[in-house]
Amino acid sequence: MKNGNAVSCIPVFLCAGQASLWKKNSIFEFCYLFSLAGCDKFLLMQGIGTSSVDLSTITTFLFDLDGVLWRGGTAIEGAAEAVKQLREAGRKCLFCTNNSSRTTAHFVEKLKDIGVEAEEDEILTSSWVTAHYLSGHFTGPFLTYVIGEEGIRSALQKIGAHIVPDSDLDGIQHVDCVVVGIDRQFDYQKLANAQKLIMNGALFIATNRDGSFPLEDGVAPGGGSVVAAVEVASGTPPVTVGKPRPVMIDLAMQKLNVKQGEVAMVGDRLDTDIVCARRAGITAVCITTGVTSLEKAQRARGELRPHYIFENLDAMCQQALAPSPAVTTPLEEAPAAEPAPEAIPEAAAEPAAAESTFSLPADAPAESQEAQQEEAPVAVAEESATAEEDTSWTENIDEIFQEAQQEEAPSEANANGNGEENAFDLDKALSVSETKDPEPPATQKPAGNSKEEKDAFDWKLD
Secondary structure: OOOOOHHHHHHHHHHOOOHHHOOOOOOHHHHHHHHHHHHHHHHHHHOEEOOOOOHHHOOEEEEOOEOOOEEOOEEOOOHHHHHHHHHHOOOEEEEEEOOOOOOHHHHHHHHHHOOOOOOHHHEEEHHHHHHHHHHHHEOOOOEEEEEOOHHHHHHHHHOOOEEOOHHHHHHOOOOOEEEEOOOOOOOHHHHHHHHHHHHOOOEEEEOOOOOEEEEOOEEEEOHHHHHHHHHHHHOOOOEEOOOOOOHHHHHHHHHHOOOHHHEEEEEOOHHHHHHHHHHHOOEEEEEOOOOOOHHHHHHOOHHHOOOEEEOOHHHHHHHHOOOOOOOOOOOOOOOOOOOHHHHOHHHOOOHHHHOOOOOOOOOOOOOOOOOOOOOOOOOOOOOOOOOOOOOOOOHHHHHHHHHHHHHOOOHHHOEOOOOOEOOOOHHHHHOOOOOOOOOOOOOEOOOOOOHHHHHHOOOOOO
C-alpha cells in the first residue's frame, strides 16, 4: 500500500469533486479508492469479483486466445501452465476466438508451440461460426464476396460457398452475401467492391467487430476496423456472428453438454468477451494481459462489467483450484441457467441480442435451463436490481459518505457544488453504451443471377 490506507484517500477524492460517484449500498467505489491507495495489486492476485458463483465450481472454461494466451507471437507467461493445471484438475477447456485470419489447424499448431495441447474440435473461431451460420441460413449453394484472410475463406469453401474473386467482379452486380473479417491487404478497391454489392442487396456479414488486437509492443487494427469502413461506405450495419453475439458460447455448451452455471468465459476484451458471456448467461472473467487495463475493467458498467478480474491466467487458476476463497461477500446473483435477459438486467431491453442468431443442430441435446448456484468470493460489488443486498460491511461506507450524498447536486442538472456545469460527467463516462446488432433475415434461397452474371462466373468449383 502506498502511504497509508484507503480511508485516508477519501477526503482528497471528495475534494476533487467526485462525490457524485458514491451511491447507496455500492462498494465498487470504495474499491476504486482502494486501488488509488496502491492496493490494486493485492486485489488482482486475490481476484476482483462481483459474482456469487465460486470459480472452484466452474467445470468448463472457454478461453479467448489473443491477449489471454499470447500477444502477437509471444506466449504470455504462465498461461499455458494454468491451462494444464485446470485440465489436470478435471476442468474442461475450449478455445473461442474472434480471430478470423487463421484456420483451426493453424491455432492447434500455435497452441502446441506455447505448450498447450489441443484438437481442432476444441477450437471455435469466428470464421467457423460464420460458416456454420451461413450453411444453415442459405438453403442451397450461394455466391459470396469475401474481404478476409485464409481462415474465413477456408471455412466458407468447406461448406460449398462460391467465393467471387476480385478479378471476376466486373461482370458481377449481385451476390448473396458479403463477408468481412480482418484483411491486412484491405484497400480502396475492396471497399468499393463491398459497397457496390451491399448496396445492390447483398447480406452484410461481419465475422467480428474487434477494433484492435494485442501485440507484443502494443495493439494493431482488428477486423472491426475493416468492418467499420464497409459499414460507413455502404450505409448498412452488418450482422455480426462472432462475439459478442453468444452463438459461439451456445455451440460450445452444446458440444460439451454443460449448463450455464458451470461455464466461464475468460477474455481480455470487455466489448466482445465479457458482453458475450453476459448475454449467454455465464460467468465473465476479464484477464488484464490484453487490451483492457485494470482501471478500465473496474469502471465498466452493465454488460461490459466482468464478474471477475485477474492479473493473468495463473492468478485465475489459483483461485479456481483453491478449496475456499479469501473474501466472501456475495452481492450479485450468479449466472444461472435462465434466459439471459432475466439473469442479466442490463440486457433486458434487448432480448434479441441475448439469443443465438441461428438454429443449432437438431440432434444437439436440449439443456435444462436450471443450474445450481453457490455463494462465492467477491472483492468488488456490482449494483444489481435483482441482487440480494449484503450490507455487512457496506454500512460503514454509507456512514462515511452520508454527508457527501446529502450535499450532492442533482444529476439532472449535471452541476458541481457551485452550480456550475461540469466539463466532464464521470458518471456518464462510466455508463454502458449499448447498441443493438441487426438481426439476420429468415432462412433464404440464394438469389438468382442474370445469365450475364452466370456466364461471368463459373459456379462449379475446381
